[in-house]
Amino acid sequence: MDFDFKKNTLEGTYHANFSMGHEALGRWLLEEVGKDFEVIETLFVQIKLLKHSANEWTLIGNEMTLVLSAEEAIVQENSVLHQSDEEFEDGIDFYNEESISSCGLEDFEQMIESWKAFITRF
Template sequence: MDYEFKKNTLDGTYHAIFSMGHEALGRWLIEEVGRDLEKVEHILSQIGALKNSSREWRQVGEELTLSLQDNEALVQANYLFSEDDTELDDDMHFYDEECMALCGFEDFEQMLQAWRAFVIRF
């Protein structure tokens, strides 16, 4: 999983660009975590508590939900949990790569630590 963090010097916005298949992680990081270092620390502590455990921890956000279980981190768009049976037109479909991503605890933990260091630096 490759990623890059950037800060726009003009307006001060942060950006997290992730490799294909992990785009939802970048979206989650910006929209649900942002520069909230307390939230980063809380998630890192949950990862530590859940390593090699069968327990699950979930953090439901405004748009995306983080689930930690079985040494994996899963980010999913909340609308995926909806029971709405709305069908899309034939030429319309959801782009799954932007609404769901999965990675191991080690990669996820390293990414969060890198994000924390980036936010502290800027």
């Protein structure tokens, strides 16, 4: 998973660019975490606890939900959680590449560490 972070110094806004298939992770990071160091520290604590556990941990946000397990991190839009296949006409596939992303727990932890280091600099 490739990513990079940028800050628009004129507007004070942050941008997170992620490789194809991981775009939802970037949206989740900006929309649900942002510069909230309390959430970031909670993520580190949960990651540490999950590394030796068979449990899952869920963080439900305003727009997106994160599910962590010992193996992976999954981010998806809350609206995707409540849709069924019956809501779509036959022959029309729901495009969810930008609505759902997953990665290994170690990659997720490295991404959060990089994000924390980035926002601490600015």
